[in-house]
Amino acid sequence: MRDFLPADVRKREYVIGIIKSVYESYGFEPLETPAVENIETLTGKYGEEGNQLIYKILKRGEKLNQELARIADQGRKPEFPPLDWLADLALRYDLTVPLARVVANNKNELPKFFKRYQIQPVWRADRPARGRFREFYQCDVDVIGSGSMVVEAEVILAVSKILEQLGFEDFTIRINHRTVLSGLLEHAGIEPPKFSEALTALDKLDKVGFEGVVSELRSKGINDHSARRFLEFNTMLSDAIAVPANIRIWNAAMINYVKKDFQHILFPQYHEGLRCLEDIVKLTDRNDGNCRVKIDLSLARGLSYYTGTIMEINVTDLAGSLGGGGRYDGLIGMFGKEQIPACGFSLGLERILVVMEERGMFPPEIADSTPADVMVTIFSDETVADSLMLASDLRAQNLRVTVYPQADKNDKQFKYASQIGVPFLCDLTDENIQSGTVLVKNMTTREKTTVPREKVAETILKSVRVADK
Amino acid sequence: MRDFLPADVRKREYVIGIIKSVYESYGFEPLETPAVENIETLTGKYGEEGNQLIYKILKRGEKLNQELARIADQGRKPEFPPLDWLADLALRYDLTVPLARVVANNKNELPKFFKRYQIQPVWRADRPARGRFREFYQCDVDVIGSGSMVVEAEVILAVSKILEQLGFEDFTIRINHRTVLSGLLEHAGIEPPKFSEALTALDKLDKVGFEGVVSELRSKGINDHSARRFLEFNTMLSDAIAVPANIRIWNAAMINYVKKDFQHILFPQYHEGLRCLEDIVKLTDRNDGNCRVKIDLSLARGLSYYTGTIMEINVTDLAGSLGGGGRYDGLIGMFGKEQIPACGFSLGLERILVVMEERGMFPPEIADSTPADVMVTIFSDETVADSLMLASDLRAQNLRVTVYPQADKNDKQFKYASQIGVPFLCDLTDENIQSGTVLVKNMTTREKTTVPREKVAETILKSVRVADK
Numbered sequence: 001m002r003d004f005l006p007a008d009v010r011k012r013e014y015v016i017g018i019i020k021s022v023y024e025s026y027g028f029e030p031l032e033t034p035a036v037e038n039i040e041t042l043t044g045k046y047g048e049e050g051n052q053l054i055y056k057i058l059k060r061g062e063k064l065n066q067e068l069a070r071i072a073d074q075g076r077k078p079e080f081p082p083l084d085w086l087a088d089l090a091l092r093y094d095l096t097v098p099l100a101r102v103v104a105n106n107k108n109e110l111p112k113f114f115k116r117y118q119i120q121p122v123w124r125a126d127r128p129a130r131g132r133f134r135e136f137y138q139c140d141v142d143v144i145g146s147g148s149m150v151v152e153a154e155v156i157l158a159v160s161k162i163l164e165q166l167g168f169e170d171f172t173i174r175i176n177h178r179t180v181l182s183g184l185l186e187h188a189g190i191e192p193p194k195f196s197e198a199l200t201a202l203d204k205l206d207k208v209g210f211e212g213v214v215s216e217l218r219s220k221g222i223n224d225h226s227a228r229r230f231l232e233f234n235t236m237l238s239d240a241i242a243v244p245a246n247i248r249i250w251n252a253a254m255i256n257y258v259k260k261d262f263q264h265i266l267f268p269q270y271h272e273g274l275r276c277l278e279d280i281v282k283l284t285d286r287n288d289g290n291c292r293v294k295i296d297l298s299l300a301r302g303l304s305y306y307t308g309t310i311m312e313i314n315v316t317d318l319a320g321s322l323g324g325g326g327r328y329d330g331l332i333g334m335f336g337k338e339q340i341p342a343c344g345f346s347l348g349l350e351r352i353l354v355v356m357e358e359r360g361m362f363p364p365e366i367a368d369s370t371p372a373d374v375m376v377t378i379f380s381d382e383t384v385a386d387s388l389m390l391a392s393d394l395r396a397q398n399l400r401v402t403v404y405p406q407a408d409k410n411d412k413q414f415k416y417a418s419q420i421g422v423p424f425l426c427d428l429t430d431e432n433i434q435s436g437t438v439l440v441k442n443m444t445t446r447e448k449t450t451v452p453r454e455k456v457a458e459t460i461l462k463s464v465r466v467a468d469k
Numbered sequence: 470m471r472d473f474l475p476a477d478v479r480k481r482e483y484v485i486g487i488i489k490s491v492y493e494s495y496g497f498e499p500l501e502t503p504a505v506e507n508i509e510t511l512t513g514k515y516g517e518e519g520n521q522l523i524y525k526i527l528k529r530g531e532k533l534n535q536e537l538a539r540i541a542d543q544g545r546k547p548e549f550p551p552l553d554w555l556a557d558l559a560l561r562y563d564l565t566v567p568l569a570r571v572v573a574n575n576k577n578e579l580p581k582f583f584k585r586y587q588i589q590p591v592w593r594a595d596r597p598a599r600g601r602f603r604e605f606y607q608c609d610v611d612v613i614g615s616g617s618m619v620v621e622a623e624v625i626l627a628v629s630k631i632l633e634q635l636g637f638e639d640f641t642i643r644i645n646h647r648t649v650l651s652g653l654l655e656h657a658g659i660e661p662p663k664f665s666e667a668l669t670a671l672d673k674l675d676k677v678g679f680e681g682v683v684s685e686l687r688s689k690g691i692n693d694h695s696a697r698r699f700l701e702f703n704t705m706l707s708d709a710i711a712v713p714a715n716i717r718i719w720n721a722a723m724i725n726y727v728k729k730d731f732q733h734i735l736f737p738q739y740h741e742g743l744r745c746l747e748d749i750v751k752l753t754d755r756n757d758g759n760c761r762v763k764i765d766l767s768l769a770r771g772l773s774y775y776t777g778t779i780m781e782i783n784v785t786d787l788a789g790s791l792g793g794g795g796r797y798d799g800l801i802g803m804f805g806k807e808q809i810p811a812c813g814f815s816l817g818l819e820r821i822l823v824v825m826e827e828r829g830m831f832p833p834e835i836a837d838s839t840p841a842d843v844m845v846t847i848f849s850d851e852t853v854a855d856s857l858m859l860a861s862d863l864r865a866q867n868l869r870v871t872v873y874p875q876a877d878k879n880d881k882q883f884k885y886a887s888q889i890g891v892p893f894l895c896d897l898t899d900e901n902i903q904s905g906t907v908l909v910k911n912m913t914t915r916e917k918t919t920v921p922r923e924k925v926a927e928t929i930l931k932s933v934r935v936a937d938k
Contacts, residue, residue, distance in 0.1 A: 001503035003571050005578065006585070009499035025864045027841035027871020027891075030478035034470035034604045035504055035590065036524070036560075055505070058525040058556050060594050071540050086555065087527050091505075102472050109474065111889045113874050115840065116475070121504065125529050135503045148875035150853055157857070283854055286861070371584065372496035384619055385752055388626070392755070395494045402496020405582050406617035420580045422496075 001135040007369065012137075014366045015352055016119055018165050019139045023117035026158045028141050031116040033098040035123075039090045045097045045331070047200065047304040053124040056087035063088070091123040095140040096305070096328065096344065103144050104336030114144040119349075131320060131354040139323075142344025147329065149276055152309050153283035155345040159313065159323060160284075160292050162347065167361045168315065171322065172247070174296035175311050177277055178326075180258075181300065183270025187262070188230035190222055198222060202234065202300040206319070210235065234298040247291045251281050254295045276309060305331045311345060318355055323347035372402040374424045374460060377413045386433050390426060390453070397457035417443060424460050470604040476838065481606075483835045484821055485588055487634050488608045492586035495627045497610055500585040502567040504592075508559045514566045514800070516669065516773040522593040525556035532557070560592040564609040565774070565797065565813065572613050573805030582614040588818075600789060600823040608792075611813025616798065618745055621778050622752035624814040628782065628792060629753075629761050631816065636830045637784065640791065641716070642753075643765035644780050646746055647795075649727075650769065652739025656731070657699035659691055667691060671703065671769035675788065679704065703767040716760045720750050723764045745778060774800045780814060787824055792816035837890075841871040843929060844891045846882045848898050855902050859895060859922070866926035886912060893929050 004012060020030075042054055059067060067085045092098060095118045103114060119139045128134060141158055143151040156173055163171050178199075185195050201216040208216070210231055217227040255278055262270075277295050284293045301310040301324060308327035315322060325345035333339035356362060376391045378384055384407065391401045402422065404413045410427075417425050427439040438456045441448050442463055451459045473481060489499075511523055528536060536554045561567060564587045572583060588608045597603060610627055612620040625642055632640050647668075654664050670685040677685070679700055686696040724747055731739070746764050753762045770779040770793060777796035784791060794814030802808035825831060845860045847853055853876065860870045871891065873882045879896075886894050896908040907925045909918050911932055920928045 001505055003503070003567075003575070004501040005571075005575065006498035006500060009501050012501075013499070025869050026860075027844070027869060029475035029840045030482070031475060032473040032478050032481075034472070036470055036592065036604065055529075055558075056527040057560075058527050060524075068540055071537060072543050074541050089524075091526075098472075102474075106472075106474065112885055115871060115874075123505065135505065143874055146874035150847065150857070150872065150874050153853075153857060154872060154874070157861070283857060286858065371498045375496070378619065384622075388619070388622060388752060389755065391495075392626070400494050400496060402584060403619065403623060405584075405612055405615035405619050405623070416581055 002133065006371070010366055010369045011353060011357075011362055012349065014362065015166065015349060015356070016137075016139070019119065019162050019347065019349075020117070022158055022162045022165060023139075023141050025161075026115075026141075026154060028115045028117040028158070031099065031102065031118045032120060033092065033095070033102060033118070035092050035121070036089045037092055037098060037101075039084060039087055041101055041335075042090050042093055042097060045305060045334070046093060047196075047302070049200070050093065050303070053126050054093050055091040055123050055125055057089035057091070059086060059088050092120070093124060094122055094303075095120060095138050095346065096142070096303075096331065099140070099142055099144075099344075100328075100331040100342070101335045103332050103340060103342075104338075107336065107338070110144075112145055115142075116144070117141045131318060131348070131351045133350055137349035139347040139349055140325075140344055141346075142342060144332070144342045145340055147341040149279040149283060149309075151343045152276075152280045152311070152327070155325065155343065156280065156284045156293060156311065159345050159347055163313070163322070163352075166352065166356065168355075169290075171292065171313050171315050173293045173311055173313050174299045175277060175280055175293055175309060176295070176297055176299035177273035177309055178306055179267070179269035179273035179308065180277070180297065183262070183265045183267035183273070184233050184297065185230055186267045187265050188233065189226040190230060194220060194222055196304060198230070199300045200302060202231070202298065203302045205231075205235075205298055205300075247294045248285070251291070251293070251295050254297075255281075258297075273308070280309065301326060309343060313347075315355060317358070318351060320351060321348070322351045322355070368421075370421045370423065372400040372420075372422050373464070374399050374401045374426055375413075375417045375420075375422045376401060376403045376426045376428065377410070377417075378404050378407045379427070379429050381407045383407075383428060383430065383433060387428050390428055390438065390456070393453075394426070394457050394460075397461075399457055399460060423464070426456060471602065475840070479835055479838045480822060480826075480831055481818065483831065484635065484818060484825070485606075485608070488588060488631050488816065488818075489586070491627055491631045491634060492608075492610050494630075495584075495610075495623060497584045497586040497627070500568065500571065500587045501589060502561065502564070502571060502587070504561050504590070505558045506561055506567060506570075508553060508556055510570055510804075511559050511562055511566060514774060514803070515562060516665070516771070518669070519562065519772070522595050523562050524560040524592050524594055526558035526560070528555060528557050561589070562593060563591050563772075564589060564607050564815065565611070565772075565800070568609070568611055568613075568813075569797075569800040569811070570804045572801050572809060572811075573807075576805065576807070579613075582612060584610075584612050586610045600787060600817070600820045602819055606818035608816040608818055609794075609813055610815075611811060613801070613811045614809055616810040618748040618752060618778075620812045621745075621749045621780070621796070624794065624812065625749065625753045625762060625780065628814050628816055632782070632791070632821075635821065635825065637824075638759075640761065640782050640784050642762045642780055642782050643768045644746055644749055644762055644778060645764070645766055645768035646742035646778055647775055648736070648738035648742035648777065649746070649766065652731070652734045652736035652742070653702050653766065654699055655736045656734050657702065658695040659699060663689060663691055665773060667699070668769040669771060671700070671767065672771045674700075674704075674767055674769075716763045717754070720760070720762070720764050723766075724750075727766070742777070749778065770795060778812060782816075784824060786827070787820060789820060790817070791820045791824070839890045839892065841869040841889075841891050842933070843868055843870045843893045843895055844882075844886045844889075845870060845872045845895045845897065846879070846886075847873050847876045848896070850876045852876075852897060852899065852902060856897050859897055859907065859925070862922075863895070863926050863929075866930075868926055868929065892933070895925060 121135050121137050123135050141155050197220045201213050205213050214227045281293055285291050305328045306326040307329045310326035312324040313322040323346055327343040329341040376387050378387045391403045394401045423443050425441040436453050437450050438453055440451050590604050590606050592604050610624050654667055666689040670682050674682050683696045750762055754760050774797045775795040776798045779795035781793040782791040792815055796812040798810040845856050847856045860872045863870045892912050894910040905922050906919050907922055909920050
């Protein structure tokens with residue numbers, strides 16, 4: 001887990017600012033949930049592998065002592081106790097499960113359709129990699145309460161707008177549907193109880209390759225013939241057509257092909273799933289530029305709670321995804337009596353930042369930010385109050401002003417101003433104080449001007465404007 | 470720990486926005502640290518009681534299994550193992566200790582004086598009370614690298630400006646100094662090894678009263694005579710003069726009194742501490758309104774890392790404080806080779822929010838926020854794409870636009886729009902689509918106007934402006 005020094009924070013806040021403003025422009029409202037959840041809220045929601053990666057918080061006080069005594073009671077070589085003996089709380093693992101809990105618990109306070117965004121950190125006890133950290137921010141957007149593909153279209157349009165505003169031009173949003181995958185699995189001769197494990201294996205296609213997935217499927221008891229048959233559909237149907245301008249042709253051809261050649265697939269929701277994909281493609285294409293949405297039948301997504309559409313954003317120079325999402329019509333029902341349809345998208349802040357950093361995509365005012373517009377020096381212990389007063393007056397005129405924190409030699413103060421990169425320096429000597437003036441130094445041009453106190457802010461703002469031209 | 474629904478988040482963000490902008494205007498830069506710290510970073514920094522309140526994270530995998538076997542090995546009724554057998558990580562308890570760690574670890578990357586702010590949650594396994602939660606946000610501002618009272622003055626001025634901008638008019642910032650307290654303790658006949666426990670007891674004066682503190686001091690082995698002598702100084706010297714306009718007179722009288730009557734105090738830094746308090750009073754008083762800073766020799770502060778100035782903000786209608794801070798010149802040295810002076814202030818977001826909520830201090834646009842300016846309805850499954858396109862066009866003209874998430878009956882869509890409180894509705898029927906118009910409904914006045922598509926945003930913005938007048 002990492003510290004973020006000021007230059008890092010400014011970049012993070014720039015990206016978060018754009019994400020928030022786009023989500024807000026789509027009518028999504030902010031939600032925040034606590035970092036710590038009851039452990040039973042999280043367990044059993046993310047699949048076997050996810051369960052292992054949840055950070056668990058130790059019980060406290062007398063409760064902990066009781067559990068320790070219970071373990072000691074077992075003597076040497078105990079059956080290891082279940083984790084809920086020792087932990088009662090856990091760190092948030094994603095933002096979707098907490099959302100489902102909030103919706104189930106606050107049904108009467110929330111509108112019929114709850115459109116929310118949430119930008120908060122989550123924690124996973126995973127091995128770190130490029131753009132993957134143990135603490136990372138998710139930027140989620142979800143619509144609760146509707147099963148219509150309008151929802152998928154809106155969240156796709158919102159995240160596309162965000163990436164465009166950040167300066168991404170080359171992203172693709174791949175979409176697939178869990179019931180289409182189920183149809184293909186069944187068609188390949190794989191039994192429904194194995195579907196979930198088969199998708200977990202397929203999700204690793206990028207990492208381990210075709211034969212790697214076959215071998216993982218074999219270890220799950222799926223015979224090679226079925227495994228190959230399933231994978232061949234998927235990979236054949238997903239041969240990358242990388243140029244975005246061709247995606248429209250690809251999608252149309254794909255839909256025609258799977259409708260014709262797979263019409264004998266019996267799995268009940270297969271054809272309904274295809275219609276959903278078709279709808280999404282239609283609703284997200286404004287016909288005015290690149291088509292971003294690509295049907296990709298090899299897309300699986302790792303999380304076990306998805307029930308319908310699944311989605312993922314990729315760019316060519318990052319192995320993982322910039323974000324992903326899908327429909328999870330069964331999750332809210334796990335926390336309440338009612339099944340409520342839901343669908344959303346999650347952008348990975350760190351993934352976006354890694355690519356933006358490598359491509360140099362930050363605007364100059366973010367990349368070269370300064371802590372203040374002006375530094376006021378302190379001439380002597382006797383003039384501190386005057387310097388603080390000047391700083392306060394300049395702040396009242398919308399300048400960001402830092403004060404050197406003690407009386408010190410002139411050259412030390414100047415050196416510090418250079419080090420932190422403030423563009424202007426205001427000196428206030430005894431003489432200045434008596435004559436009601438300030439010595440303004442432009443740190444870039446090295447110009448010095450003695451200015452009446454009431455004109456200082458104006459002088460600085462004027463120079464800034466000249467420099468901007 | 471609590472969920473924050475949209476109306477809550479907007480209030481929180483309003484307050485955080487003001488805090489950030491004031492800190493920035495003072496030249497402070499943002500820092501962020503991870504929620505999870507190594508457990509040894511936190512233990513031993515907050516005193517005995519603090520240690521108990523740290524949330525600890527369970528070890529994982531093989532390491533955890535080894536420790537469990539070790540506990541089981543002890544058999545029934547074991548000596549309970551030290552916590553570091555089971556936990557290797559812990560949740561952030563405050564923002565000061567992580568700052569000290571960051572400064573010690575990044576000395577070469579940080580400027581000579583590091584002025585940072587940090588607004589992040591912290592966690593304490595404490596009993597919740599009014600304005601006190603297990604997860605809460607601290608809004609910290611600190612200056613690293615200078616021992617000058619300019620620092621104390623700047624952080625006091627910054628937090629005062631924040632409270633004023635939020636609309637607080639009645640707060641007082643009480644200040645004291647740890648070496649002044651040490652002088653008074655010694656003068657009362659209390660031995661230096663007992664100083665820390667004596668201050669922990671004094672910190673509870675508000676809660677348990679004079680006799681409660683005497684009895685706690687007794688339990689720490691301090692005799693009643695010394696205890697009473699110490700407390701009498703403090704309480705006598707701190708008889709509240711509640712009216713802010715009188716604080717200037719109070720401070721002057723106080724300084725004169727303690728200088729004269731306690732000049733025989735031998736504790737070496739007592740008089741230096743008094744000079745610091747005097748300086749702070751002088752540097753923070755602009756003589757242009759209320760004086761906020763009040764010397765209060767009964768102020769102790771609970772945390773053990775303070776070495777000099779201690780500060781606390783109070784308002785009359787909250788038992789606890791809105792924030793507090795102080796100087797901790799020894800803390801950074803615990804993480805590195807070098808002792809670096811440091812001082813800062815921490816505002817408690819939840820405390821501020823509780824008081825603002827009770828007093829109704831939020832501006833109307835925050836208190837009555839709406840999720841969007843306009844809702845676009847969906848007439849039928851066939852017109853979804855047109856509705857999405859209209860929404861997209863309106864967003865491009867800086868309106869926040871939500872789309873009803875599915876085709877539905879007219880009255881249901883209208884009802885939903887009322888429920889979420891959007892001020893305008895845009896209907897797009899087949900007829901509208903053909904004629905290139907939109908039916909704009911003002912939800913407040915119930916007016917309906919058919920408007921050419923390209924005039925919709927203009928019409929809405931005009932009505933908003935009229936309504937604002």
